[in-house]
Amino acid sequence: MPLKYTRAAVGSANPAKLEAVHRALARLAPGCVVESIDVPSGVGPQPLGDDETRAGAMARANAALRASGADIAFGLEGGVTLDGDLPWLVSWVAAVDREGRSGEASGLRMPLPRIAAQRLRAGAELGDVIDELFGVSLSKQQAGAVGLLTEGFVTRTDAFADLVAMACAPFLRKDLY
Numbered sequence: 001m002p003l004k005y006t007r008a009a010v011g012s013a014n015p016a017k018l019e020a021v022h023r024a025l026a027r028l029a030p031g032c033v034v035e036s037i038d039v040p041s042g043v044g045p046q047p048l049g050d051d052e053t054r055a056g057a058m059a060r061a062n063a064a065l066r067a068s069g070a071d072i073a074f075g076l077e078g079g080v081t082l083d084g085d086l087p088w089l090v091s092w093v094a095a096v097d098r099e100g101r102s103g104e105a106s107g108l109r110m111p112l113p114r115i116a117a118q119r120l121r122a123g124a125e126l127g128d129v130i131d132e133l134f135g136v137s138l139s140k141q142q143a144g145a146v147g148l149l150t151e152g153f154v155t156r157t158d159a160f161a162d163l164v165a166m167a168c169a170p171f172l173r174k175d176l177y
Contacts, residue, residue, distance in 0.1 A: 003029035003171055005097070009070035011060030013038040015141050017076040020160035028168055035070065039063035041077060046125040050090055053079030054104065057092040065096050072097040074167070076160050078140070080112070080120050087112040087120050089145055093163040097171065105166035108146060108159040 008029070010021045018036050025032045042059035043052045060075025075094045080087050091108035112120075116129045127140030134148050144156025170177035 001172070002027075003032070003072075003168065005029045005032050005071040007068070007070040007072075008032050008034045009037045009064040009068035009073040010034060011037055011039045011041075011064035011073060011075045014076075016144060016156045017160060019157045020076065021074050021164050023157070023161040024164035024168070028165060028172065035068060037064040037067050037073075039067060041075075043077075044123075046120065046123065047077060047079035048120075049079065049081050050092070050106070053077050053090050054092040054094070054106070057094040057104070058096075058102075061094040061096045061102075065098070072171070074164060076164070078108070078126065078144070078156075080126055082117060082121060085114055085117050087114070087117045089126070091160065091163060093160065093167040095164070095167040095171065101170055101174075101177075103167040103170040103177075105163040105169075107163050107166070108156075110146065110149070112145060112149075 010018050013036050022034050041056035043056040047053040047056045056077035057075040061073045065073035077092050079090045081090050089110050089112055093105050095103045119129050130139050130145045131137055147155040
């Protein structure tokens with residue numbers, strides 16, 4: 001059964017994140033209008049670790065809900081976990097609605113090139129590191145690291161769209177959550 005929401009907010013102005021929510025809600029809440037609300041994540045520009053990345057997603061969702069007249073809001077946050085000299089890409093999506101329900105999902109995990117670890121440890125943003133490695137600009141607003149590293153097989157939007165749908169499970173199956 002589709003979701004009955006008519007207005008959704010996304011706590012970001014990033015086109016890749018906005019398109020991910022559009023894609024998921026096109027199937028889960030047909031006709032739902034999706035708006036972008038540029039809100040802070042409450043964490044650093046490059047979230048480190050699952051806890052910080054998850055907190056950033058939830059902060060974005062809550063801030064977007066407060067700043068809009070939407071029925072439901074989403075926060076999408078990409079982060080990095082450092083395991084020795086191996087950096088990993090991590091992602092979290094949070095969804096909150098006006099009735100106080102919430103849902104979360106995590107995924108989009110993959111090792112990043114080891115060459116990125118030192119710069120990330122020094123505080124660089126992954127998008128900037130990936131832009132330099134591939135000689136592109138604004139990759140995080142397009143295919144993202146995952147898209148460039150998989151030759152476009154999986155884009156940032158693709159992966160986030162799946163997580164948006166997964167974060168909607170508690171709204172879709174209220175009988176089970």
